[in-house]
Amino acid sequence: MMTSFLFYSAPAQAQEPIKGLSKEPIQLQADHLEFFQETQTYVATGHIKMIQETKEMSGDVVNFNQGTGQMEISGHVIISEGANQIKADKVVLNVKSQTGIIYQGHMIFGPDHYHLDGEIIEKVDRNEYFARNAMVTTCECIQYQDPSPPLPWRITTSELKVSPDHYLTGKNVFFEIRNIPVFYSPFLYLPIIKERQSGLLIPKLDYNSQDGFKILQPFYWVIAKNQDATFSVDYRSLRGLGAEIEYRYVVNSSSSGSLFTHFFKDTLVGLERSEVRYGHSQTLSEHVNARISLNYVSDQDFFKDLSVSTIDRSQRSLESNVYVSGIWENQTAYLLTRFTRDLTTDSDLTLQKLPEVGYSFHTAPIFSFPLYLDFNSTATYFYRQTGLKAGRSDTYVRLIDEIPLPHFGILTPRAGLRKTIYTRSISEDHKFERNISDLGVGLDSSVSRVYGGSEALTHVIESSLLYEYVPPVDQSDLPQFDNLDFIPDKNLFTYSLTNRLLKKEEVFYLKLTDSYLVNPTEGRFSDLRSEMMIRSGEFKVKTDGYFNFYSGSTDIFNADILIDSPGLGFFSVGERFSRQGSIPKKGDIFNPLSLGLLQDQPFPIRFLTSTVRIFLPYRWTFAAQYYFDYQNNIVAEADYGIRYIANCWGFSVGYVRFPEKSQVTFLINLTGLAEQGSDNLKSLFGN
Incomplete structure (x- = not known):
């Protein structure tokens, strides 16, 4: 009973x-x-x-x-x-x-489910324990056993103190794999609840054919509640020794920033090389924000030689800027100072904006009239060390009307005027200006129909017809800084037709866009642009292409096929194609859909891309990425990786091959203890 x-x-x-x-x-x-x-x-x-x-x-x-x-x-x-x-x-x-003694004790605590074994564990306070000759792991073990069965990893200590909701400390610490000691430390501090704590982080290990073995050993320092820093030693066996420092701060909810410096003594090329990055964001008021981004490298090849990031290695320029913006209900204003360094040449011709100010009054009704006003104005000083320097102000005003047409759609006539003033022209050092107007009218309509019952399918058809006219204006004496400085005449119609099929999400999308040039010197029709998306469960296809009626060929074509199955893995294959020569430009300053302009593509682009992640039995995952330049018949980049994840640990090994070098990368994950390794490898596996 x-x-x-x-x-x-x-x-x-x-x-x-x-x-x-x-x-x-x-x-x-x-x-x-x-x-x-x-x-x-x-x-x-x-x-x-x-x-x-x-x-x-x-x-x-x-x-x-x-x-x-x-x-x-x-x-x-x-x-x-x-x-x-x-x-x-x-x-x-x-x-x-709330004190006592636990005999042959086994404790489980913390969000990562730490397991602590000790022959005698003392409870010295309400939430604090002390043990001698103890063992800690996050690997599954049921109860105290002496001797302990082999575990994937564990930490043994001569003295251990733990507060289950805060931290764990130990003396004479051995890190063991399968109960075999592989690393010793006289002291251990491990946060249980993952608050910021100062201390050594797990090193990042890599190997590549140019740098040799790479070890990046970081030390994390909590300076204050609102400040911290990471100091790292960067050792590369074939290239030299360097150091990284990253400092982060938060002044308050409206102000924060970071400073990163990287110094490297490169014995391979005999240079002392450095990189500095500083970023700061500041909320000045409810409507005004400021942002600073400063970037510096000591030489043009810094990223190419020292970085393994594809994004860094492909950078053609490095930009620093100061940006202040204000956003109100229907108005925006900004101040921009931008300095750009060309990483492909030592030329002093790189154009800088020092500075640019802008103001926009967004589409808003004019009093009680059925008219809407757009107003945009910028003032920029363009500077370069060698070559033409000039100031430019540009003001654009546009009126738009919306007229509903029953059974047809909405008619939107529009008229605009642009005035651009330069402090000098190409040939003379005096003020020069350009006035240019534009007219247009658009007709937009949309119809839809629902088919079926509980699994309803909605079919939406959207059409848009736009006529635009810009008269020819002599602009031969204008400085050429960006696309505002030459606005070609325009007399064309642009038509687009969109079909959508929707269930709970969009399952089909097809948009066709074409422009018709009135009285052109040659072909009247632009390329036909087609954008398509098909989605069915885990399967998705996206395409974007430009077809030339007159040559009967495709000028631009991009496509991706994706399969994302949570139980099986992820697969994608794609193509990036652009023909060399004159190809259509996507939109202009008046209309992002217009296809009337051409641009020069100096070299052909022909790339195949593929990504695959396969979930294998027994917690293994295989991943690969492939970038093949079939124009030049070379593999631009190939990444391969294998990953194993158990309940308390995991590891990944990757191999990356570029045309000029190859690299082996590592990632080790010990649940509750550390996760470190290559950012490229994390990206390969999608996390």
Whole structure:
């Protein structure tokens, strides 16, 4: 028969209550319960269950002294509080002082489910434990065992102190794989709840044919609640030694920034090389924000030689800027100062904006008239060390009307005027200006129909017809800084037709766009642009192409086929194609859909891309990325990787091959301890 009893762990009558000790009652259930009046002791046996506040305790035998609060639980002891748990052969606990001793103890605690084994674990405070010759891991183990069975990894210490909700510290620490010591440290500090803590991070290890073995050893320093820094030693066996420093700060919710510096003594080329990046964002008011981005490298080949990031290696320029912007209900204003460094040449012809200011008044009604006003104005000073320098102001005003046409759509006539003033022309050092107008009218319509019942399919057809006219204006004496400085005449119609099929999401999309030139010197029709998307469950296809009616060939074609199956993996294959010569330009300053202009493509682009991730049995994953330049018949980049993830650890190994070098990358993941490795490898596996 189960006996249930409620008793209090109150102090003895002759004593004063001890401050801070638990006064909550303990509810006890057992098959058999005895109380000995002389010693104020309860003895319970059989299916014991005790509850005090959020703590639950169970065991085979319990001796509890109500006067002293001393409790001894023995036999299959389990103590649980939230996600934390203790298993032991015997526990001696004072429920008043919350101190005690755990014999042959096994603790589970923390969000990563740390396991702690100790022959004797002392509970020195309400939430702090101390043990000698202890073992810690996040690998699954059920109870205390001596000797411990081989584990994928574990940490053994001569002395260990743990606060399950905060931290773990140890002395004379060995990191072991399959119970074999592989690394020693005199001290360990490990945060249980992942707050920022100063200390050494796991090193990043790589190997490539140009740099040799690479070791990046970071040290993380928490300077204050709102500041931290990472100091890293960058060693490359074939190239030299360097250092990285990254400092981060948060002034308040409106102000934050970071500073990164990288210095490297490159013995391979005999240069001392450096990189500096500084970024800061500042909210000045509810509507005004500021951003600073400063970037510097000591030489043009810094990224090419020292970085393995494809994005860094392909950079053709490096930009620094200061940007202040204000955004209101229908107005924006900005100030931009931009300095650009060309990484492909030492030329002093690189154009800078020092500075540019702009103001826009977005489409808004004019009083009570059915007219809308657009206003955009910029003022820029263009500077280069060698070559033409000039200031330019550009103002564009446009009026738009919207006229509903029943059964047809919405008619939108528009008229604009642009005035551009230069501080000088190409040939003379005096003010020069250009005035240019534009007219247009558009007709937009949309119809839809729903088919089916519960699995309804909605078919939407959208059409747009736009006529635009820009008269010819002599612009031969204008400086040429960007696309605002030469605006070609325009007399063309642009038509687009869009079909959409929608269920819970869009399953089909097809948009055709073409422009018709009135009185051209040659072909009247532009390339036909087609954009398509098909989605069916895990399968998706996207294409974007430009077809030339007159040559009967495709000028531009981009396509991707994607299969994303959560249980099987991910697969994609794509093509990037652009013909050399004159190809259509996507839009202009008046209309992003217009196809009337051409641009020069100096070299052909013919790339095949593919990505595959396959989830293999037994927690293995294979991944690969491939970039093949079939114009030049070379593999621009090939990435391969294999990953294994268990319940408490994992590792990844990758191989990256470029035309000029190859690299081996590593990633080690120990749950609850560390995850470090190559960013490229993380990207390969999609995380």
